Amino acid sequence: MKKTNSKYSSVRRLPKPKTVAVLLNLDDASGRSSLRGVLRYVNGGRRWKLKIVADFERITATFVDELKSAGVDGVVAGLPEASGCFRELLVSDLPVSFNVLPEEFPVAGNAIRRTAFTDVDNASIAAAAADHLAYRGGFKSVAFVSDRAERRWSYERERAFRAIARERKWDLRAFTCTSDERPLDSAALGAFLNGLPKPAAVWCVYDVTALAVAEACEAAGLAIPAQVAVLGTDNDEVLCRFASPNLSSVAVNHEELGYESARVLDRLMEGRAAPKRPLFIRQQPDAVVERNSTRRIPPAAHLVDRALDFIRARASDALSADDVARHLGVSRQLLDLRFRQVRDTSVGREIRAARLAEIKRLLAETDLSASQIAARCDFPSAAQLAHFFKRVTGMTTGEWKRLQSHAGCG
Numbered sequence: 001m002k003k004t005n006s007k008y009s010s011v012r013r014l015p016k017p018k019t020v021a022v023l024l025n026l027d028d029a030s031g032r033s034s035l036r037g038v039l040r041y042v043n044g045g046r047r048w049k050l051k052i053v054a055d056f057e058r059i060t061a062t063f064v065d066e067l068k069s070a071g072v073d074g075v076v077a078g079l080p081e082a083s084g085c086f087r088e089l090l091v092s093d094l095p096v097s098f099n100v101l102p103e104e105f106p107v108a109g110n111a112i113r114r115t116a117f118t119d120v121d122n123a124s125i126a127a128a129a130a131d132h133l134a135y136r137g138g139f140k141s142v143a144f145v146s147d148r149a150e151r152r153w154s155y156e157r158e159r160a161f162r163a164i165a166r167e168r169k170w171d172l173r174a175f176t177c178t179s180d181e182r183p184l185d186s187a188a189l190g191a192f193l194n195g196l197p198k199p200a201a202v203w204c205v206y207d208v209t210a211l212a213v214a215e216a217c218e219a220a221g222l223a224i225p226a227q228v229a230v231l232g233t234d235n236d237e238v239l240c241r242f243a244s245p246n247l248s249s250v251a252v253n254h255e256e257l258g259y260e261s262a263r264v265l266d267r268l269m270e271g272r273a274a275p276k277r278p279l280f281i282r283q284q285p286d287a288v289v290e291r292n293s294t295r296r297i298p299p300a301a302h303l304v305d306r307a308l309d310f311i312r313a314r315a316s317d318a319l320s321a322d323d324v325a326r327h328l329g330v331s332r333q334l335l336d337l338r339f340r341q342v343r344d345t346s347v348g349r350e351i352r353a354a355r356l357a358e359i360k361r362l363l364a365e366t367d368l369s370a371s372q373i374a375a376r377c378d379f380p381s382a383a384q385l386a387h388f389f390k391r392v393t394g395m396t397t398g399e400w401k402r403l404q405s406h407a408g409c410g
Contacts, residue, residue, distance in 0.1 A: 017047040018073040018260075018269055026054040029207070029236035031078060034099055036288045037258025038076055046266065074269045084186050090115060095268035101152060101278055116264045117278040120252055122153055124283035126160035129203045129250050129339065130233055134168065134290040140197040143173045144187075145213055148206045154205050157233075161203065173198065177209055184212060185298040190220040194297040198227045201294070207232035207239045207249055214243050230293040245292035246344055250283070257281045279293060292344065301339040303328065308336065311351055315358035318378040321347035356392055359385070363401055370397060 011352040022038055035052070042048045051072065051330050053059065056079070060103045063085045067075065074095040079086050089096050095114040133142060146154045158174060165172035175192045178184050193202070194214055204210035206370050214224060222228050224245055232240060235251035260279055260302030268274060288294075307324050324347055325332045355377060374385040389397050 008111055013043050015047065017049045019049045019051060020265065020390060021051045021053060021067050021072045021075045023053045023056075023059060023075065024078040024258075025056060026052075029234045030252065031238075033252075033254035034078055034261070037255040037260070038262045040255070041259045041266075044303055046262075059085050059293065061085055061088055064094070064281045064402050067094065074265045075267055076258070076323065077284070080168070085339040095265060097261045097268065099257050114268050114274060116268060118257060118261045118264060119278055119280055120153075120254065120257055120365035121280040121282045124158035124205075124285075125250055125252055125287075126157050126164060126285045127309065128283050128285055129233070130161060130168070131285055132250075132294065133201045133203065133229070136294055137203045139170075139172060139226055139229070141171045141200045143175065143192075143196055143200060144200055144205075145175045145177060145209055147177050147209045150234035156204055174197075176328070177212055186212075186216055186219070189213065189216045193217055193222060193228060194220050196228070197216075199225075199229070201229045201231070203231045204233060207236040207247065210247050210249065210293075213242050214245075216246065218244075218330055224293050225295060231288070232293075235289050236329040240289075240291060246391050248291045248294040249289055251287050253283060253287070259396045277321065292342070295341060301342050303330065303335070303345070304342045309340070309346075311354045315354040316377045319351050319355075321351065324351070339356040344362030352392060356389070359389060359397075360400070363397055364404055 022035065024035055026035065034358075038050075038295065042050065051070070058078065072094065074097070075089060076097050076099065077086075077089055078099045079089070080100070085101070089098075092104075096116070098115070098117045099119065101117050102120045112126045134141065142165060144158050146158055162172060162174075164170075173192070174198060175189065177189060188211065192199075196202075202210075202213055204213055210230050212219065213228075213230050217224050217228050217230070224230055230247060232247045232249035234254075235249040235250060240247040242321060260281060264275065264279065306328060310324060310327050311319060320337065322332055325335045328335065328400050335347055339345055339350070343350075359373060359377055362368055366373075368376065370382040370385060373381075377385065379385040379388070386397060389395070389400070393400060395403070
């Protein structure tokens, strides 16, 4: 009998994807950055199906049993030690890659074959913060403000920062904002900041703490950065840009932490032995993202102030950024750089804001027609003025006037 020769008979089946639970706090920048690292590892060709759990209230002592019932093959866990199932994960037979160390390490069971630990190197984070402040220079005192001094990552950063301060002969003070039992005492924080010899530099254990310090400085009438320079940690873009002035911050490499946690878990799920020691992700020395809270450039600030005075005095003219640069006798490139450094904005944006303010003033305080206002503000026509106003405000001039009229009646 003739054999059938099917070229499809030996097609190799792909292995079943591994189901991996990712337990990370996505409410803060560190958790979101760690998740990016996990995804970067998976996108490198791993057949993983991820179950992302960001609601830590779901993670109770019975959660490990739920993971097993769901067919989970391994876990990347960024859980605090106090969470409901930390110990259960630690002693379970699931491969688990923790990207945070417990408060006491080694733990009984780090001989556990299927459990591994990865974390950031807090000493290198402290070194990056200290190098930035040393480069900034000119301080009479330096302070470290922690959130919870009893947490390992907090006291490790403080201990490393203190060692650097001793080497550099800095006058170092420390303040703890909160603890597990005590909420933030804003008055005490303000008194601490007031008592620092000025100018002072304050490194904060993470960005939420830096925001609290910035708010306390504002309440105490302390100018940032002239009197108190404030440096955060984690570079949470939302928090750092929300603060006024916006916050400089050490950009901790949590993405690499997530990547390495996933890589180690892959080895565990292949049946390899867990590393005997934790893996620490070192911080690059140039890791600080500088913003206005540590930036002190008096000549630049003076140049920007002169530019703003000129822009506001000529608000009714069709100024360009080149006109402003010529008036000040500097290059356009230098002017753009100084506006970004001092105000985190552009020359063009300030020109548009001044022009819009003048149009609104004329609409509110005079009976001039749209054509007259257009001529007064150096627009070629009323139509072009109307287009500019609608593009910037989202309203027509008539709608804006009616809105102001109703607001005045209220």
